[in-house]
Amino acid sequence: MAETHYRHVQEHFSYLIRKNVLKAGGKLPSEREIGEQFNLTRVTVRQALQNLEAEGVIYRENRKGWFVTPPAVTYNPAAQLSFNVYVSEQGFAPSTEKIEQVVQSASAKIAQKMGIKKGAPVLFLHRRRFIDKRPVLIERMYINIACLPGIEDEDLTQSLSQLLKNKYDLSYRDMDLSFKSTSLPEEAAKDLGIASGQPGLHVERVNYINGNQVLELDYEFWRHDAVNIAIEVRE
């Protein structure tokens, strides 16, 4: 490979992070400092940093600086585990913030995806989830309220799957999953406090009960560097 200047810087920090000299969550020197140290312009330094960002090795906080990416959490969408459970199990501290909760009429698109009538009431739930205080996931969920009378009055900062089990004695197993690696939509990026245009992982999930009735339609937007997906297929 060509030994360009930005690759040199890239390898330098990649090495420091691998060797744990720069620790997870730690801050890198400012772009200007790095530039002085290597005698390079900011443009070149930024090229190196942006590549490391694409690798998921570092990330930025708007106008604060560049930081070392903490280890990613492993997420199995097919498992019957709530965010809180699997995040804690892996040694991290989960938290959840409810951004919006409202009963609304299903749009044509949502109705079609959920197999319900357009205009039928659905519970829209918009949450932001954190790992060790770092926002990593935006959820936009559409819940088939017909299946779950009274759910709109519950505390939905909590785990939904727990609530379903305890209050309704329901659990879903059948689901359709779809993953797409793309940049985050502008709104999701803003909610995660990162520049839109940054890469992300988009998960779409449809949960079924009773064979083919849609319980919930779930759009998830993850920081690409915060999660690995793992699924076990057994038949």
Place this chain on the structure above:
Amino acid sequence: MAETHYRHVQEHFSYLIRKNVLKAGGKLPSEREIGEQFNLTRVTVRQALQNLEAEGVIYRENRKGWFVTPPAVTYNPAAQLSFNVYVSEQGFAPSTEKIEQVVQSASAKIAQKMGIKKGAPVLFLHRRRFIDKRPVLIERMYINIACLPGIEDEDLTQSLSQLLKNKYDLSYRDMDLSFKSTSLPEEAAKDLGIASGQPGLHVERVNYINGNQVLELDYEFWRHDAVNIAIEVRE
């Protein structure tokens, strides 16, 4: 959102592509031409193009230019379908190139993952796969040769799953899947003809037969803009 110059350019081409004025596979004007048209420097133009690339809307070919990304293929790793089948079914033209095929001794890492002894013979298969002549996927497979006597003499440009079914009357259903969104490793990026540092999708798959015997360990590196993953979970 702030109306920056690069966002303006970004929206311009995003619009043209959405409206199909610029068609899939089509070429964009050169960076210099775009710069003249909008009265911007190349640096600013490139910022816009790189964002569109992250979205998966356009892609580049080294020193040839920028092109409109064709539609992505939907891939269900859990389905019993070969690349050739699901790609053709979706209206694209698949092809495969064998880069390397060799019987080698399992390294410690590979042996551990496959549950075999270190040094045991495995068939390593390195392939590049194309959709409509565009390289989209690098496969690096380690096949448990003990399960498949004589496989090293077969034509491995063909579908492996077909071969297993026809010659050995074998099919795997149980598997572990792992997805990770990260930049492509240097070698995989080179094989795909793209700059390393570009985003990609890394799939790791372990196929089992007879409950827990590993038939095959498969590393896949996809262009992030060429594929959507879809899985149906039914129990």
Place this chain on the structure above:
DNA sequence: CTTGTCTTCTGGTCTATACCAGTATATTTT
């Protein structure tokens, strides 16, 4: 002690320019 303000530091955006390294095409030579 708290509150508000100022200053400094950070990354975000942008101009203007330069040279390099592959690609593709036109041109010349054989």
Place this chain on the structure above:
DNA sequence: AAAATATACTGGTATAGACCAGAAGACAAG
């Protein structure tokens, strides 16, 4: 007609500046 060569064009890498907007800490006023 085929092969070798020159040339124009593409993105890739890099310099040297500039100004802006948000974050954070120092500091003064209440």
